[in-house]
Every structure is written in structure tokens, then in C-alpha cells.
Amino acid sequence: MSLSVDDNLQSELAAMGASGTWHWDIAGDRLHADHKFAELYGLDPETALAGVSPQIFFSAIHPDDRPRIRIAVAAILAGAETFSKEFRVIAPDGQILWVHGRGQCHLDAVDEPVRFTGLLVDVTERKRTEDRLRIAQTAGRVGTFEYVDGFATASVSDTFCRLLGLHPAPALPSQTINGVLRGGEEPLIPGPYAGEAPGTLNGTFQIVRNDDGEHRWIERRGEIVREGNSYRLIGVIYDVTHAKMLEAQLRELNDNLEARVAAEVASRQSVEDALRQAQKMEAVGQLTGGVAHDFNNLLMAISSSLDLLRKRVGDDPQVVRLIDNALAGTKRGAALTQRMLAFARRQDLVSEIIAIPQLVEGMLDLMRRTLGPSWPVEVDFPRDLPPVVGDANQIEMAILNLAVNARDAMPGGGTILVASNCEHIDIASSELAPGSYLKLSVIDTGFGMDEDTLARAVEPFFTTKGVGKGTGLGLSMIHGLAQQLGGTFTLESRAGEGTTASLWLPAATAAEEQSDRPSDDGCDAPTQLHKLKILAVDDDSLILMNTSALLEDLGHTVFEASSGDEALALFAANSDIDVIVTDHAMPGMTGAELAEQIDEIRSNVPLILATGYGELPPGFRSGAVKLGKPFSQKALADALSQAMATA
Amino acid sequence: MIPIDVSLSELERDALTEIVNIGVSRAASNLRKMIGDQVFLSVPAIEVVSQTRAARLITEREVSDLVAVRQDFTGAFAGRALLIFPEENSLDLVRAVAGSELSADEVIEIEQEALAETGNVILNSCLATMANMLKRSLSMSIPQVVRGTGASLFAAEEQGTEEGLVLFLYIDFAVRSRDIRGYIAMIMDLPSLAILKGLLEDFITRVVGDDLP
Amino acid sequence: MPAKVMIVDDSKLARIVAGKALAELQPDWTKVEAASAAEAMERLEEGPADVALIDFNMSETDGLELAAKLRVLYPDMPIAIITANIQDEIIARAREIGAAFVPKPVTADGLEAFISGAALTLRSQRA
Numbered sequence: 001m002s003l004s005v006d007d008n009l010q011s012e013l014a015a016m017g018a019s020g021t022w023h024w025d026i027a028g029d030r031l032h033a034d035h036k037f038a039e040l041y042g043l044d045p046e047t048a049l050a051g052v053s054p055q056i057f058f059s060a061i062h063p064d065d066r067p068r069i070r071i072a073v074a075a076i077l078a079g080a081e082t083f084s085k086e087f088r089v090i091a092p093d094g095q096i097l098w099v100h101g102r103g104q105c106h107l108d109a110v111d112e113p114v115r116f117t118g119l120l121v122d123v124t125e126r127k128r129t130e131d132r133l134r135i136a137q138t139a140g141r142v143g144t145f146e147y148v149d150g151f152a153t154a155s156v157s158d159t160f161c162r163l164l165g166l167h168p169a170p171a172l173p174s175q176t177i178n179g180v181l182r183g184g185e186e187p188l189i190p191g192p193y194a195g196e197a198p199g200t201l202n203g204t205f206q207i208v209r210n211d212d213g214e215h216r217w218i219e220r221r222g223e224i225v226r227e228g229n230s231y232r233l234i235g236v237i238y239d240v241t242h243a244k245m246l247e248a249q250l251r252e253l254n255d256n257l258e259a260r261v262a263a264e265v266a267s268r269q270s271v272e273d274a275l276r277q278a279q280k281m282e283a284v285g286q287l288t289g290g291v292a293h294d295f296n297n298l299l300m301a302i303s304s305s306l307d308l309l310r311k312r313v314g315d316d317p318q319v320v321r322l323i324d325n326a327l328a329g330t331k332r333g334a335a336l337t338q339r340m341l342a343f344a345r346r347q348d349l350v351s352e353i354i355a356i357p358q359l360v361e362g363m364l365d366l367m368r369r370t371l372g373p374s375w376p377v378e379v380d381f382p383r384d385l386p387p388v389v390g391d392a393n394q395i396e397m398a399i400l401n402l403a404v405n406a407r408d409a410m411p412g413g414g415t416i417l418v419a420s421n422c423e424h425i426d427i428a429s430s431e432l433a434p435g436s437y438l439k440l441s442v443i444d445t446g447f448g449m450d451e452d453t454l455a456r457a458v459e460p461f462f463t464t465k466g467v468g469k470g471t472g473l474g475l476s477m478i479h480g481l482a483q484q485l486g487g488t489f490t491l492e493s494r495a496g497e498g499t500t501a502s503l504w505l506p507a508a509t510a511a512e513e514q515s516d517r518p519s520d521d522g523c524d525a526p527t528q529l530h531k532l533k534i535l536a537v538d539d540d541s542l543i544l545m546n547t548s549a550l551l552e553d554l555g556h557t558v559f560e561a562s563s564g565d566e567a568l569a570l571f572a573a574n575s576d577i578d579v580i581v582t583d584h585a586m587p588g589m590t591g592a593e594l595a596e597q598i599d600e601i602r603s604n605v606p607l608i609l610a611t612g613y614g615e616l617p618p619g620f621r622s623g624a625v626k627l628g629k630p631f632s633q634k635a636l637a638d639a640l641s642q643a644m645a646t647a
Numbered sequence: 648m649i650p651i652d653v654s655l656s657e658l659e660r661d662a663l664t665e666i667v668n669i670g671v672s673r674a675a676s677n678l679r680k681m682i683g684d685q686v687f688l689s690v691p692a693i694e695v696v697s698q699t700r701a702a703r704l705i706t707e708r709e710v711s712d713l714v715a716v717r718q719d720f721t722g723a724f725a726g727r728a729l730l731i732f733p734e735e736n737s738l739d740l741v742r743a744v745a746g747s748e749l750s751a752d753e754v755i756e757i758e759q760e761a762l763a764e765t766g767n768v769i770l771n772s773c774l775a776t777m778a779n780m781l782k783r784s785l786s787m788s789i790p791q792v793v794r795g796t797g798a799s800l801f802a803a804e805e806q807g808t809e810e811g812l813v814l815f816l817y818i819d820f821a822v823r824s825r826d827i828r829g830y831i832a833m834i835m836d837l838p839s840l841a842i843l844k845g846l847l848e849d850f851i852t853r854v855v856g857d858d859l860p
Numbered sequence: 861m862p863a864k865v866m867i868v869d870d871s872k873l874a875r876i877v878a879g880k881a882l883a884e885l886q887p888d889w890t891k892v893e894a895a896s897a898a899e900a901m902e903r904l905e906e907g908p909a910d911v912a913l914i915d916f917n918m919s920e921t922d923g924l925e926l927a928a929k930l931r932v933l934y935p936d937m938p939i940a941i942i943t944a945n946i947q948d949e950i951i952a953r954a955r956e957i958g959a960a961f962v963p964k965p966v967t968a969d970g971l972e973a974f975i976s977g978a979a980l981t982l983r984s985q986r987a
Contacts, residue, residue, distance in 0.1 A: 058858065063858065066855070066858040067658055067661075067851070067855040067858050067859060068658065068661050070854050070855045070856075070858060071658070071661055071662050071665050071851065071854055071855065072661075072665055074665070074780075074854040075665035075666065075668055075669045075780075078669050078776070078779070078780055079669050079672065079673060079776070080665065080668050080669040080672045081672040081675075081676070082672070152827065152828045153828055166707065166708075167704055167707060167708075169708075172708065173708060173709070173828055175709075175710070176707070176708045176709070179710060210707060673946070677944065677963075677964070677965055680965045680967050681877075681965045744873070745873055757872065757873060760871055760872060760873055761873050763871065764871045764873050764874055767871075767917060767944060767964075768944040768964050768965055769944075771917070771943070771944035771945040771946070771964075772944055772946070774945075775944070775945045775946045775947040775950075776946070778947045778948075778949070779946070779947055779948050784947055784948075784949040785947065787917065787945060789870075789917060789918070789919045790917075
């Protein structure tokens with residue numbers, strides 16, 4: 001027997017953990033087996049080593065596995081090269097073991113099989129582990145792969161194929177596997193010319209499943225086993241689409257959060273900008289108010305002086321005309337300061353009867369010049385429009401403001417229509433009491449406002465114009481004005497369809513119309529009063545001098561005081577003072593404060609408070625007569641009459 | 648829809664796999680001799696599918712055009728055997744078989760013939776082994792090289808004949824360090840498949856004998 | 861004592877491979893190639909060959925038919941059928957004609973037994 005070499009080999013194999021080895025002599029039709037094989041099969045070791053019938057090979061194999069092993073062995077005997085089968089062996093004690101039989105067919109020079117040798121390894125433990133692994137992989141939907149570099153295909157599990165939507169196969173071309181990738185990524189399995197091993201097998205891939213075209217996320221994990229110059233990749237893949245979707249949702253939420261925070265920050269920023277703008281405008285207003293006040297005093301000195309001068313120059317018509325011109329100039333200057341004061345919100349509303357058509361007519365020229373040639377202004381007023389009660393200056397301002405808005409809504413130019421009609425409200429609303437109203441509308445055909453913008457349009461500080469272009473106070477001020485006059489302000493607009501801004505002003509009643517007779521505030525003869533002793537108070541010596549001159553011209557006796565303290569001293573020293581004419585805005589003690597102090601000394605002394613400002617301290621005593629600066633001699637005389645009448 | 652009478656039992660499938668395996672072993676050994684490089688062949692996966700499905704199976708795996716060596720066989724059962732590989736592999740295979748010393752022009756010149764010869768060796772290995780194992784003889788035609796898509800390779804040729812079934816053997820053969828892979832497919836009509844099934848039963852009876860379940 | 865070998869194969873590549881294996885075994889021997897049975901007959905008319913290596917799978921006349929013809933013409937000529945078609949039936953038919961069987965692809969190892977046998981036969985014929 002030439003088995004001695006094989007004997008040694010078989011001992012070595014046995015020592016390495018083989019559960020038995022065999023040597024099937026095909027030509028001699030004998031099966032030789034080592035003592036472990038004999039032990040497993042319940043054979044006598046000596047007999048087994050010497051040789052038994054090859055059919056013994058199948059004797060211990062589990063009946064269920066026997067047919068398939070017989071077929072495999074038949075294939076080996078017919079020339080198949082390798083035998084690698086797992087099957088169950090029933091040991092002599094009845095125990096069932098899983099073994100892995102691995103064998104090789106040795107061929108002669110003309111490819112005729114000569115012998116079939118191999119070994120059995122007990123894989124019962126591994127088989128159980130594998131079963132658990134297989135179940136875990138199937139249950140966990142984990143696909144496995146193995147790739148040896150340089151090859152065009154990779155060994156894969158069925159689950160692997162199913163995860164990619166490919167027909168299950170034990171091996172797939174790298175090209176096929178990578179074909180499901182959405183592209184741009186590194187390959188899932190390297191191709192044959194990939195060269196270097198990838199740095200890691202850990203990665204996430206986006207795929208389009210081959211069978212149903214679904215987009216999925218696939219996670220790859222595994223190990224890179226280096227074998228000399230080449231490498232082997234062993235790994236798993238699993239679907240992480242669900243986790244990715246959750247992640248994406250979370251990220252979206254986070255992104256939204258950022259966006260929401262950004263929007264909030266932007267909105268705060270815009271409020272801050274608006275506030276800063278408002279503060280700036282407030283400062284400008286203060287400044288304007290101060291300048292206007294001083295300017296008003298100057299105008300008053302000039303107009304009073306002109307009044308007196310006119311009386312004394314006699315009848316020279318040329319001189320009278322010059323003086324009248326100068327007086328007209330001071331009146332226009334006074335109107336200008338009124339506007340400046342209105343801008344600075346320091347002016348009381350004047351209630352007067354206004355015919356809107358005439359008012360608009362009178363400001364058309366101003367409007368056209370303000371708006372520019374690309375925005376022609378048209379007016380549409382029906383006949384018999386009732387007059388309204390209000391402040392002409394303020395209404396003019398409002399109309400001008402609305403016209404400017406209308407222009408800004410039509411950057412390419414367009415007609416601005418100023419129209420009016422009479423509306424009757426029968427049922428009270430939150431905005432309007434029942435009655436007749438004149439609805440004055442400024443209509444453009446510009447880009448209009450969406451609902452959101454429309455809803456916020458009259459909020460203070462809301463502006464669609466850039467910072468520095470608008471105060472954001474325009475519409476809110478107009479709204480306030482309309483409400484103050486007993487009306488309201490409405491906006492009708494749709495995005496892309498223009499805007500109609502309407503001031504609703506109460507129509508004047510007949511009584512109001514009667515009481516308001518336009519009067520000439522020129523220089524008619526003053527109302528005659530008996531000679532009075534008057535205390536004139538003003539911190540501005542120019543004004544004081546001027547007021548004194550006017551009063552003296554009326555035949556009164558005047559005591560001059562340039563401060564509240566001085567006035568109190570004079571008043572205390574002259575108990576026969578009939579009336580006091582005082583400026584309100586004075587440093588140290590205001591006119592109002594002075595009045596209180598006067599009351600302490602002697603109550604109900606007639607008092608005229610001259611002021612260019614609208615505001616009077618609340619609870620200011622009712623007996624005082626208010627006199628707007630600048631005042632004419634007649635206005636002063638009227639105020640005196642009024643004051644003396646209340647005394 | 649595959650009729651019941653030609654669907655293979657587990658054991659028949661096992662037997663066919665082993666038989667093909669022998670052929671594949673020979674083919675691998677032959678290819679090794681021709682190429683002089685390691686050739687790996689997968690254990691054949693066997694499926695009986697319609698020609699349409701076979702075309703889809705191959706198209707799913709191979710996006711490019713294909714080259715096939717075709718050999719018809721007649722005898723106890725008849726059909727057509729195909730050795731299929733991606734067209735881009737064609738010249739690589741020729742170079743592997745004919746030797747790397749050939750110039751590019753020479754490779755192209757003998758491409759057709761080298762492919763036919765390679766197909767001849769591999770398909771003959773498989774078919775002859777099947778014939779021997781099943782104890783029947785088969786006559787093989789001269790190999791032909793055809794090119795086309797998966798669909799055209801599996802298209803039924805004769806009009807009016809019902810679509811044949813394909814004994815689809817996935818055998819991936821991969822040649823180390825070369826991007827070469829391929830498949831072997833056998834197209835048989837229903838009567839042939841029924842005969843094959845009968846022969847497989849005989850084979851099993853012969854080999855398994857009393858151990859038949 | 862060089863011999864002349866006729867290689868019949870419709871594949872040029874196969875003829876090259878067979879020629880290489882032959883040259884490895886018997887560098888002195890000359891060879892004549894034919895791509896079909898008809899061409900083989902023509903070559904033989906030009907001059908006789910000592911040994912024939914014939915591919916089985918050829919169109920028109922197959923290798924076994926050609927071998928049978930040659931056997932009639934040259935009863936003592938060593939003839940081998942070369943084929944990858946290793947069917948038992950083919951091998952049996954080759955034996956009937958008195959032709960050896962050499963599996964394809966041809967290698968020096970695979971061809972050696974036949975060539976050394978042929979060398980012996982030729983030597984005894986010429987002795």
C-alpha cells in the first residue's frame with residue numbers, strides 16, 4: 001500500500017480538527033478511512049484503514065441527505081473536480097452531527113478520475129451559528145457580499161439581491177450591482193480595475209431599486225481583509241431608507257426652525273429699523289417744530305408792525321399796497337409754519353367748513369408739481385357735494401400723502417384719480433356713526449396690495465417703502481386724522497389691481513355751515529373796549545414789544561414782563577391789572593404755570609394764552625382764551641373782548 | 648407559466664446541477680489550459696424560465712450589447728446552447744485565449760474564430776458531459792458567433808412555434824485580473840425538457856438506487 | 861528521424877495551438893495544415909504525411925469521416941481525433957476506426973501519449 005504518506009497527512013488533518021478523512025481509490029474500488037472517520041461511522045479502525053466497500057461512505061449519512069450526496073459523489077466519479085457538501089451523519093450513539101465533507105477528485109493525464117480524497121469536519125456548532133446568522137440576516141433584512149479584488153463579479157446573498165431589487169443569484173457582476181446606484185458615488189462593489197482597496201466599507205448609498213424603481217438608501221458595513229498584494233471585501237448591506245427619511249424630516253424641521261428664527265430676527269430687525277426711522281423723524285419733527293416756533297414769532301413781529309404801520313402811513317395807495325403785499329407775505333409765511341408744525345404734530349386741528357372740490361382744485365398745481373409729469377391727476381366730483389368740517393391744511397396733507405403713495409404704486413407712471421361722492425350710513429358700525437359722509441378717494445392702477453399687506457397697511461411704522469423713503473406713519477396719521485374728524489379711512493386693494501384709498505369725512509350740518517362765515521382777518525377797525533390795564537408777558541423781547549405796541553394802539557395801558565417771575569412781581573404790585581396776555585412757551589415758568597400762580601394771588605383774572613403750539617396742559621383753566629401765534633391786531637382785540645366777557 | 652411536467656423536483660435540480668457542474672469543471676479546466684490564468688466558475692444556478700424572462704434576466708445583469716457563441720444540438724433531446732458574454736469582453740477574451748503577443752489588428756482579425764473556438768470547447772464540455780452522464784448521445788452543430796441584445800439572443804426564431812423554455816444556467820466565469828464574465832444558457836422546447844426530466848429521473852435512480860426517498 | 865504531421869482543423873487558432881504542443885514534443889517534426897477535409901485530401905496528393913491530427917467538429921465532412929477515409933488509404937498511419945466533444949460515443953467511434961482521442965484544447969501533456977506512440981510506430985515501420 002502506498003498509504004504511508006496519506007497516513008501522515010491524515011494524522012495531521014485529524015490533529016487539525018478534522019473529524020475524519022477518506023481516500024477513495026476509484027480504480028481499486030476501495031474506500032480507506034482514518035480512525036476518526038471509523039469512529040464517526042462506527043467502523044473497526046483497522047478494517048477501515050485497510051479498505052472497505054465504497055458504499056460504506058453513504059452508510060452513516062442521514063437518509064434525507066443521502067440521495068443528494070450520492071448524486072454529488074457520482075458527479076465526482078464522472079469527473080467533477082471538487083466536492084463540497086454539508087450533510088448530516090448519524091453517529092453510532094444516535095447523535096446527529098452536521099459535517100462538511102470537502103474532497104478533491106484527482107485526474108490522470110487524460111482527465112480520467114483516479115481517486116477521491118477528502119475530509120469531514122464537524123460543523124454542528126457552526127451550522128447552528130449559521131442558522132442563527134441566516135435567520136438574523138433574513139429577519140433583519142441584511143444582505144451579505146464577498147468580493148475578491150481583480151474579479152468582475154462578487155458573491156452575494158439572496159437578501160443582498162432583493163435589497164437592490166435584483167434577481168437573486170449567488171454571484172453578480174460589479175457592474176450590475178453598481179448599476180443601481182443613483183450615480184456620483186463611489187461604487188458599492190469595486191470593479192476589476194479599481195486598484196487600491198477602498199479605505200473603508202462603511203458608507204451610505206442612494207440606489208434606485210432595479211425591480212420597482214424605488215429610491216432607497218442602503219448602508220454598507222464590512223471588513224477589508226488584506227491577502228498579500230490583493231484584498232478581499234466581506235460585508236453586509238441593509239436598507240436605511242426609513243431612518244434616512246426620519247433624519248430628513250428632522251433636518252427639515254431644523255432647517256425650518258432656522259428659517260423661522262431668521263424670519264423672526266428679520267422681523268425684529270425691521271421693527272428696529274422702523275423704530276430708528278421713527279426716532280429720526282421725531283428728531284426732525286422736534287427740530288422743525290422749534291424752528292417753526294421761532295419763525296412764527298418773527299412773522300408775528302413783522303405782521304404786527306406792518307399792521308400798525310399801515311394805520312399810520314395815511315392814504316397813499318402805493319404805500320398801502322406795498323404794506324398789504326408785505327402782510328400777504330407774512331400770512332403765507334404763517335401758513336407755511338402751520339404746515340411745519342402740523343408735520344411736527346404740534347398743531348391743533350382747526351374746525352372749518354371746507355368745500356372739498358375747491359380744496360382739491362386749489363392744490364392741483366402743487367400735486368402735479370410734486371408727483372411729476374408721468375402721473376397726471378384727474379378729478380371727478382359730482383355736483384351738490386356737501387361741505388365737510390375739518391382742517392383744510394390737514395386734509396390737503398392727507399390728499400397729497402395719498403397721491404404720493406399712489407404714484408409710488410405705479411413706478412411706470414399712470415393716472416391718479418381723485419374722486420368724491422356722498423355716502424349715507426344708516427346703521428352704526430365700529431368705524432362710523434349713522435349720517436352723511438363725503439367719501440374722498442385717491443385711486444391708482446398700480447400693483448396693489450395682497451391681503452396681508454392690506455391688513456397691516458394702517459399699522460404705525462408699517463411701510464413697504466425702504467428705510468429713509470417713508471416714515472411708515474403716513475397712513476396711520478391719515479387714519480388718525482379721519483377718526484379725529486369723526487370719519488374713517490379705508491383701503492381697498494388687490495394685488496395687481498391698484499388701490500383705492502378713501503377718507504370718509506362727515507358732511508357738515510346746516511347749523512355748522514351757518515356759524516362759519518368766512519371773516520376777513522385783515523385789519524378792520526378793532527372792537528372798541530374801554531381802556532384796560534394789561535400785563536403782557538413774553539420771553540422774546542421782540543414779540544413783547546410788538547404785542548405792547550398793538551395793545552397800546554388799541555388804547556390800553558401795558559405792563560411788560562419778560563418772564564413769569566417778573567410778571568408775578570408786576571401783578572402783585574399792580575392790583576388794578578385787568579387782563580394778562582402771556583406767551584405760553586417760556587423758559588423757567590410757562591404761561592400755564594404763570595396762570596396758576598396768578599390765580600393764587602387773585603382768582604378769575606382774565607387771561608389770554610398766546611401760543612404757536614397745539615398742546616395745552618390738561619385741566620388748564622377754562623377761563624383762559626387761547627390765541628394762536630402769529631396773531632393780528634384784530635385777533636388780539638377779539639381775544640381781549642372774549643376774555644373780558646368771561647370775566 | 649411553466650407546465651408542471653417540466654418543472655424540476657429538488658432532487659432533479661440537484662442532479663442537473665451536478666451534471667452541469669461536471670461539464671463546467673471540464674470547461675474551467677479547458678479554459679485554464681487555453682488562457683493559462685486562473686478561471687473561476689460559480690456553481691451553476693439553474694432555472695427553467697421562459698425565453699422572455701431569460702432575456703430579461705440577462706438584460707438586468709448586462710447593460711451593454713452581448714456576444715454569444717451558439718451551438719445547436721440534436722439527439723435524445725434537442726435545443727440550442729449559448730455561451731454569452733458582454734461584447735466589451737470579446738477582445739479581452741480573444742487576447743486571453745490567443746496570447747498577449749498578438750497585435751491589435753491580429754486580435755480583431757481572429758476575433759470571430761477565437762470566440763467560436765472558445766465557445767466550442769466550453770459548450771462541448773458541458774453538452775458532452777450531459778450526454779455521457781445521461782447515457783445518451785448528442786450531435787453538435789458548428790459553433791456560430793452572434794451579436795445582439797439579450798432580447799434578440801433569446802428571441803424565438805421560427806414563426807408560429809410557441810415560445811420555448813430556457814434552461815438558464817447562470818454560470819459566472821470570472822478570469823482573475825481580467826474583466827471577463829459570462830453565462831451559459833440552453834434553450835429547449837417543451838418535449839425536449841420533458842425528455843431531459845425523464846433522463847434525469849433515470850440518472851437519479853441509477854445513482855441513488857435504494858436510497859430514493 | 862523527422863516526421864511530417866498533418867493538422868486538420870477549421871480553426872486557425874486551434875491549428876496554432878496544436879502546432880505549438882507538437883513543436884514542444886517533437887521540435888524536428890514538420891507540419892502541414894489544412895482547414896477542411898477537402899483541403900486535407902489535396903495536401904496529401906501533393907505529398908504524403910506520416911501522422912494526422914484531425915478536429916472532429918468541422919462543417920461538411922467531420923473529422924471521423926475524414927479519419928475513416930485516411931484509414932482506408934493509409935492503414936498504418938497514426939491518426940488522432942481532436943475534440944472538446946468528449947462524448948463516450950465519439951470516443952468509441954474513434955476507437956473503431958483505429959484513431960486515438962485527444963481532448964481539446966490540445967496541450968503537450970494531452971498530446972504526449974499519442975505522439976510518443978506514433979513515434980514508436982513510425983520507427984518500427986521504417987526499421
